[in-house]
Amino acid sequence: MIFLQDNAYLKRELKFDDIKPRLLGHWGTCPGLTFVYSHLNYLICKHDLDMIYVVGPGHGAPAILTALWMEGSLERFYPDYSRDTKGLTKLITTFSTTGGFSSHINAETPGAIHEGGELGYALSVSFGAVMDKPDLIVTCIIGDGEAESGPTATVLARIRIY
Numbered sequence: 001m002i003f004l005q006d007n008a009y010l011k012r013e014l015k016f017d018d019i020k021p022r023l024l025g026h027w028g029t030c031p032g033l034t035f036v037y038s039h040l041n042y043l044i045c046k047h048d049l050d051m052i053y054v055v056g057p058g059h060g061a062p063a064i065l066t067a068l069w070m071e072g073s074l075e076r077f078y079p080d081y082s083r084d085t086k087g088l089t090k091l092i093t094t095f096s097t098t099g100g101f102s103s104h105i106n107a108e109t110p111g112a113i114h115e116g117g118e119l120g121y122a123l124s125v126s127f128g129a130v131m132d133k134p135d136l137i138v139t140c141i142i143g144d145g146e147a148e149s150g151p152t153a154t155v156l157a158r159i160r161i162y
Contacts, residue, residue, distance in 0.1 A: 001062040001095045002027055008092050009085065024096040024103040025062040029143060033063035040139055041071070050136050052129065054114050056122030057143030059103045065091065068110055077110045120149030127155060 002025040007018045033055060044051050055064055068074040069091055074081045081087045094100025101108060105116035114125040126140035146152055 001025065001066060001092050002030070005093055006089075008088055024059065026057065026059040029057040029060045030063035033057065033060045033141065034067060036139065036141060037064065037067045041067075050133075052111065052113065052136065052138055054122050054126045054129070054138055054140040055105050055112075055116055056114070056119070056141050056146045058116050058119055058145070060116065060141075060143070061102060061104050061106075061109065062095065064105055064109060064112075065095070065101055073110050119143065119146040120151035122146060123152050123155045 002023055003020060004018055005020045007014060037053060040051060040053055043049060053064075065074065069081055069083065069088065072083055074091070075083055075087065081091050091101075096103040102117070105112045105114065107115065113129060114122055116122075122140050122142055123146075126138040129138050130136055142152060
């Protein structure tokens with residue numbers, strides 16, 4: 001989704017024209033976010049948990065959108081993103097373009113309660129979610145840039161971990 005604008009199934013040899021002219025999304029954060037997402041889904045299904053995943057790293061949307069597409073959740077809210085070649089092609093070609101999904105998690109992302117475009121607020125949003133619903137399990141990922149922000153430092157100081 002970050003790199004390719006065509007030939008996602010690699011049905012032919014990659015060409016220069018298959019690569020997007022402008023790359024948006026941070027590759028470095030995506031494998032870790034996907035790893036956590038998949039393991040949380042396993043736990044949710046195995047134990048029937050009431051759990052959400054708050055993603056702090058900005059531009060980590062490719063990982064989450066891909067996972068949502070693969071499990072069918074994206075199609076449930078956005079039928080154009082079906083779990084077939086047509087849906088994947090639409091997801092890839094419209095990602096981070098006008099009319100497509102943004103490169104960061106936002107209100108359009110199914111299940112999101114946090115705007116990932118501005119760093120520093122994931123932990124505060126996570127605390128607020130638990131305060132609002134004490135039985136909810138919230139898994140919060142704090143990105144490296146977020147860890148150095150004022151809002152994150154404030155939350156950590158408040159809970160005396162900092």
